Amino acid sequence: MALASPCGLLSDEDECGAVFESTAADIGAVVRSQRFVSVLPEISVISPAADPRTPTQEITTDVSRRGSADDGSEKLKVFLRIRPLTEAEQERGEEQGCVNVQSEDNLLLRAPKDSHNMKSAERGVAQSLHKFTFTKIFGAQSSQQEVYDHTIREMVRDVLRGENRLLYTYGVTNSGKTYTIQGAGGEAGLLPRALVSVFLKLSGRLYSAMDLKPVLSQEVRKLDTGEVRAEEMRRDALLREVESTGGAQSRLRAGLSWDSGISGLSAASHIATQLEGQNITMCFLDISSHSIFTIRVLHVKPQAELGQVTRIGELSVCDLAGSERCKAQQNGERMKEANNINTSLLTLGRCITALRHNQTNKSRPPLVVPFRDSKLTRVLQSFFCGHGRSCMLVNINPCASTYDETLQALKFSAIATQLVHGPCSKTRVAYILSLLREPPAHLNNTTLLEEEEESDEEGDITMFDPEALLKAIDVLKREVLRQRQEKEELEATVREQVCAEMMEVISRMQDDFSEMLETERDLMEKRCENKLNNLKSSLKKYYSQELEERDEEIRELAAALKENEEGHIAPAPIFPPLSDVSGPRRSRRLASTHKRDADHESVELTQCKAELEQCKAELDLKHTELRLKTLELKRLQENLPVTGTTGTLTTTAERKLQEGQRNLKQLRMELQMLGVKLQSGERACCRNTDGERLRNALFSADGKLAKQDQMLVELHTSLQLVRADLRKKDELLAQLQRSQPPPASSSCKKRGCGVAVAYVENQPPEKRPFFRSFFPSRQRPEAGTPYTRVLRSRQPSPPSTPIQLRVKY
Numbered sequence: 001m002a003l004a005s006p007c008g009l010l011s012d013e014d015e016c017g018a019v020f021e022s023t024a025a026d027i028g029a030v031v032r033s034q035r036f037v038s039v040l041p042e043i044s045v046i047s048p049a050a051d052p053r054t055p056t057q058e059i060t061t062d063v064s065r066r067g068s069a070d071d072g073s074e075k076l077k078v079f080l081r082i083r084p085l086t087e088a089e090q091e092r093g094e095e096q097g098c099v100n101v102q103s104e105d106n107l108l109l110r111a112p113k114d115s116h117n118m119k120s121a122e123r124g125v126a127q128s129l130h131k132f133t134f135t136k137i138f139g140a141q142s143s144q145q146e147v148y149d150h151t152i153r154e155m156v157r158d159v160l161r162g163e164n165r166l167l168y169t170y171g172v173t174n175s176g177k178t179y180t181i182q183g184a185g186g187e188a189g190l191l192p193r194a195l196v197s198v199f200l201k202l203s204g205r206l207y208s209a210m211d212l213k214p215v216l217s218q219e220v221r222k223l224d225t226g227e228v229r230a231e232e233m234r235r236d237a238l239l240r241e242v243e244s245t246g247g248a249q250s251r252l253r254a255g256l257s258w259d260s261g262i263s264g265l266s267a268a269s270h271i272a273t274q275l276e277g278q279n280i281t282m283c284f285l286d287i288s289s290h291s292i293f294t295i296r297v298l299h300v301k302p303q304a305e306l307g308q309v310t311r312i313g314e315l316s317v318c319d320l321a322g323s324e325r326c327k328a329q330q331n332g333e334r335m336k337e338a339n340n341i342n343t344s345l346l347t348l349g350r351c352i353t354a355l356r357h358n359q360t361n362k363s364r365p366p367l368v369v370p371f372r373d374s375k376l377t378r379v380l381q382s383f384f385c386g387h388g389r390s391c392m393l394v395n396i397n398p399c400a401s402t403y404d405e406t407l408q409a410l411k412f413s414a415i416a417t418q419l420v421h422g423p424c425s426k427t428r429v430a431y432i433l434s435l436l437r438e439p440p441a442h443l444n445n446t447t448l449l450e451e452e453e454e455s456d457e458e459g460d461i462t463m464f465d466p467e468a469l470l471k472a473i474d475v476l477k478r479e480v481l482r483q484r485q486e487k488e489e490l491e492a493t494v495r496e497q498v499c500a501e502m503m504e505v506i507s508r509m510q511d512d513f514s515e516m517l518e519t520e521r522d523l524m525e526k527r528c529e530n531k532l533n534n535l536k537s538s539l540k541k542y543y544s545q546e547l548e549e550r551d552e553e554i555r556e557l558a559a560a561l562k563e564n565e566e567g568h569i570a571p572a573p574i575f576p577p578l579s580d581v582s583g584p585r586r587s588r589r590l591a592s593t594h595k596r597d598a599d600h601e602s603v604e605l606t607q608c609k610a611e612l613e614q615c616k617a618e619l620d621l622k623h624t625e626l627r628l629k630t631l632e633l634k635r636l637q638e639n640l641p642v643t644g645t646t647g648t649l650t651t652t653a654e655r656k657l658q659e660g661q662r663n664l665k666q667l668r669m670e671l672q673m674l675g676v677k678l679q680s681g682e683r684a685c686c687r688n689t690d691g692e693r694l695r696n697a698l699f700s701a702d703g704k705l706a707k708q709d710q711m712l713v714e715l716h717t718s719l720q721l722v723r724a725d726l727r728k729k730d731e732l733l734a735q736l737q738r739s740q741p742p743p744a745s746s747s748c749k750k751r752g753c754g755v756a757v758a759y760v761e762n763q764p765p766e767k768r769p770f771f772r773s774f775f776p777s778r779q780r781p782e783a784g785t786p787y788t789r790v791l792r793s794r795q796p797s798p799p800s801t802p803i804q805l806r807v808k809y
């Protein structure tokens with residue numbers, strides 16, 4: 001094939017030889033003439049072994065070099081490209097010195113004064129200076145060729161050796177990503193340069209027919225003639241549609257314009273339709289405005305007996321969309337697209353962060369890398385999982401207005417710089433080949449490791465034809481079944497051994513335990529016996545002391561009883577209960593207290609009796625007086641005409657009676673108050689003395705009071721009788737007055753009746769003691785001792801007789 005260099009800038013001829021050393025050889029004609037043409041006539045054959053110009057020594061060197069590169073110790077390469085400011089941007093004053101290249105791998109960012117970062121720095125929550133390190137920094141003056149030489153050139157060479165490589169750009173909008181990938185204004189970008197390099201290196205060794213279609217990520221399918229035609233039509237239609245809508249692909253197409261007139265975007269169609277005879281499979285994807293260009297190179301081994309494709313190398317170039325594009329797209333489809341872009345970029349960031357975590361924190365449990373959260377990461381997953389290597393190209397612009405977004409992009413890239421390439425996962429082609437070569441019986445003694453050690457043959461399983469693969473699968477299935485059976489037998493044996501061992505251990509433990517139990521039981525029995533003996537002796541001692549104390553108590557109580565009997569005082573014998581076991585001292589104290597109380601009650605009782613005797617004497621006296629007065633009255637009635645003084649006398653008696661009732665009422669209230677005080681006093685007493693004993697004493701005092709009340713009632717009855725007598729006398733006097741003429745006032749004066757009336761009404765000194773004697777209780781409670789008052793308040797209720805009398809009266 002004859003492919004013109006883009007803009008005449010690409011000259012890869014010097015590296016073609018090196019590439020061919022390991023990847024391709026112009027053997028198409030040779031192969032087509034050999035037996036493999038009949039096996040796979042449509043697939044071209046590229047093989048370093050078949051290349052007559054490839055020295056064996058160089059291949060070995062190259063393989064060892066690749067081996068050392070695949071040891072997983074190499075970090076991810078992250079490049080930085082700073083685009084120059086445009087004139088318009090310079091006029092707007094975007095140049096504020098915020099991006100400073102300190103060396104070819106160090107960058108210093110200085111926050112401009114209006115940036116959010118500077119405001120945060122002024123608040124003390126962020127820093128205004130940030131330093132970043134990259135694999136290499138390309139400044140504004142760096143040419144596309146320079147960027148190509150340091151980034152993708154090596155990758156193209158690796159792809160032609162059969163390895164997988166990915167280059168992706170990352171940066172904010174308008175930072176120069178598309179310019180870097182596609183190029184513009186006569187400056188071809190990395191992708192066209194890489195394509196030209198690939199085709200130049202493979203020129204003359206390309207297969208003529210383009211009838212392979214990628215299926216999934218690492219497989220290809222051969223298309224028949226009809227399918228090839230359908231694919232071509234579909235591709236042409238897609239290109240026409242893209243050109244008419246003017247989408248991102250059209251820009252790519254514009255950027256891929258080569259001098260030869262072959263469109264960059266139409267590389268797929270170009271390869272399919274115009275570059276006939278080439279063995280290039282191309283896949284062009286557009287995912288959420290991210291542009292991914294993929295080219296696969298199939299390596300065919302013509303002399304192989306069972307397989308033809310030994311290796312598939314893949315080069316993917318990805319132009320990611322700007323991360324903050326949704327700012328400008330407020331609604332509609334563009335907004336949705338912007339969201340998808342940000343989601344996929346975010347997922348990419350999370351994947352890289354998780355990978356970094358898993359690599360740096362090997363002691364912790366690994367994080368799940370969320371590759372499946374977006375289509376972008378799903379496509380790129382294999383490059384992060386050992387199926388290839390990736391390289392990141394960060395684009396920034398030095399505009400002060402986008403400083404904050406630029407800073408975020410650089411922070412993300414700083415995480416990526418810490419990533420380490422994982423070890424390459426090798427397809428165990430050698431093992432599969434051995435499965436197909438060796439009879440199944442030999443598989444018993446063959447392990448994967450041994451197979452890998454035996455041969456360093458590597459490649460992709462797609463190099464086998466389906467029948468061979470099916471055969472290998474059957475063999476593997478049988479092998480899996482056999483190994484599973486072996487493992488089950490082994491597990492059963494291990495289980496038996498473990499069970500036997502466990503039983504032995506358990507029986508030994510049981511013996512030890514029973515022996516220990518016996519010893520413990522003996523020990524416990526001895527301890528219990530000792531404890532019982534101690535308890536017995538303690539109880540014996542205690543109860544003997546108790547009995548002694550009781551005897552002494554009984555003796556003391558007998559002596560106290562004897563004393564009481566000798567003193568002729570009969571207080572209620574109050575003894576402490578037998579259950580009181582507080583000892584002889586307490587008994588003595590209680591006995592003395594009871595004795596004191598009994599003495600006090602005896603005195604009270606004597607006083608009450610004396611008062612009662614006095615009342616009786618007074619009552620007798622009054623009865624005598626009443627009798628005398630009655631006699632005198634009768635005599636007067638007989639001798640003198642009755643005047644109106646009798647009514648006055650009755651009225652005076654009634655007044656006195658009412659006064660007595662009032663006194664009685666007051667006395668009752670006082671009794672109630674005393675009852676309340678008594679209750680509180682009783683509670684206080686019960687705290688220090690024996691409540692039961694005090695209650696008995698109070699009951700006896702109550703009995704005495706009840707007797708006194710009975711006497712009072714009798715007195716009231718007597719009074720009633722006196723009143724009835726007086727009433728009769730009044731009636732009699734009234735009759736006498738009615739029967740006799742009224743006496744002259746002078747005679748009355750003469751007899752002193754008027755004076756007598758006044759005297760009776762105002763000052764009846766001789767009658768006061770008489771009525772007051774009926775209500776002595778007005779003064780009596782006050783005259784008594786406090787204890788007497790307390791005892792009187794215990795009376796349940798005042799006698800109701802006087803009230804009833806008053807009502808009846």
Ligand SMILES: Nc1ncnc2c1ncn2[C@@H]1O[C@H](COP(=O)(O)OP(=O)(O)OP(=O)(O)O)[C@@H](O)[C@H]1O
Pocket residue numbers: 082083084140171172173174175176177178179180184320321322395
């Ligand atoms: N190194 C450079 N030298 C000269 N001009 C450049 C350079 N890099 C970018 N430009 C110019 O800057 C402008 C924006 O570049 P480009 O379109 O590639 O940005 P982008 O990051 O791809 O934006 P988007 O994410 O929106 O696609 C273009 O006009 C481009 O020509």
